[in-house]
Amino acid sequence: MLRTKATVIWGFGFPAFWYLLTSVLFLPSAESIGGTAVLADVKGATAVSLGLFGVLTVTLVAFAGGLTRDLERKRYRKLRSLPIAPSADFAGRFLAGLVVAAGAYCLVLLVGVADGADYAVRSLASIPVVVVTFALFSLVGVSVAVLVTWLVEDSEIVVGITNAILLLTFFLTGYNGMSPGMLPERTRVVVNLVPNSLAARLQTWHLTETPASAAAGTSGGVTPPALPITPEYVALLAFWAIALGGGASVVMDRAVYSGEGGE
């Protein structure tokens, strides 16, 4: 993945650049939102949001592009001849995507540090929650990538569709759930339900000191609705990952392997 220039540019460079652009042009001044500490939290939340945008770029767009290329170049004629299970193929691709996505995520968080963002692990329990929710969100990304690849197969269209999914989910959830005020009040709760904003808001709670239910405007506009801080929300993200991951695993088996995907 890292040898593909598009992955490096769009998965690593673009989210970091976008973070800096947002910080310079769109974030309010420290004085207007209650001080430097509050601004540091807002920057931290912004970095989490755009970091997860980079994660989805890698796990969805780059992953789908790689899989489609393998199918189009008939590489699966060789891969199907090897004594490996389709689930192992999917798991291997997922783990590779996970490592690259972790790099993309950490880069934006580090750029945030350099810009004055503040992170604070809320408790010891936050560490496994952050790791697990990151992995679950990555699994959602690669699973959607497999499903889109199966439905479309043409590499140019796959890139277009996955990019559209990436941007639509980001904007329609108020920048990955960081600005729910962009949504009509009656639908704002969606930011705690759909995977991208749910993951971003879970991570924001566990990685920054953003209040869970502060009044709108005092914490960078992350609430309302309240941040998803209870275990049920981790379970909801797990549900998304297991459902989509299960579907993707079946597709790898029935479409790519038994169904001769790419032919």
Place this chain on the structure above:
Amino acid sequence: MAAIETRGLGKDFGDVGVLEALDLEVHEEEITLLMGPNGSGKTILLTCIAGGLQPETGKVEVFGRSPTEAGSQLSFMLQDGMLVDQLTGRENVAFFRDLHPRATERWREVLEALAFDTDDLDREVSEYSGGMKRKLELAITLAADVPLYLLDEPTAALDVTVVDALHAILADLNAGGRTILLSSHRPVDAGLADRIAFVRNGGIVSEGRPETLLEGVPRVLHVEGVRDGMREYVRDERLFEAGVERRGFLRDGVGEETVRNVVDDPTASVRVTDPSVTDLFNYYVRIAPGD
């Protein structure tokens, strides 16, 4: 026991039929060569045997089992369909080594024997020539210690010296009890084979030992400087361009004297020879046997 047996094998891609009712038996510990023109279905046949494609009709057995069940018993080289261009040669080796349970470090000696400069292992495969890619594909495939190798056009893009080196490697493996099924449209590969199967129009049209097949090829008419009047003496009325001359296969009952007497131009050249390996290829893949 047959290493490979296909019965009534059929494969199509929608409206395009590639293989039709194909029967083939590959004997254990033999080198079998699939010969046929481009697009005759050799690659698809090899891929079906390897388990990379599922036939629509018929069956494929590898050591008495399905290709999927026999996956760890075989190693398949797919021309231009294996390597990841964005990875270096060394990374490609590592990638495939991790995917085959019987992979060994033999790739090093194969690359050395094929005159591959190992410094190039650290370059991306996208920078490789066709010949370098073929050598790497071969090294990866032959590094697996398995009883059956399936090689798709292994000598394509290789120069003559390297082809000789590859033949020596394959002969060594075969002497060690390995079965090898390879495809080619280069007559030079015929010398390596214990048996040759000719693929045409999605089926096997002739199969046997090279010397037996050669005995079945009619004598060859070579003509130079003669434009007309010779086609009626050769099979299928076909003369093949071969450099400055044209060649055809004499019909039954037509002798050298007959064709010499037809030519009245003293500058023209007409001769008849025994068939070569090139003629063997032309005969079985372009002239219907028995015609």
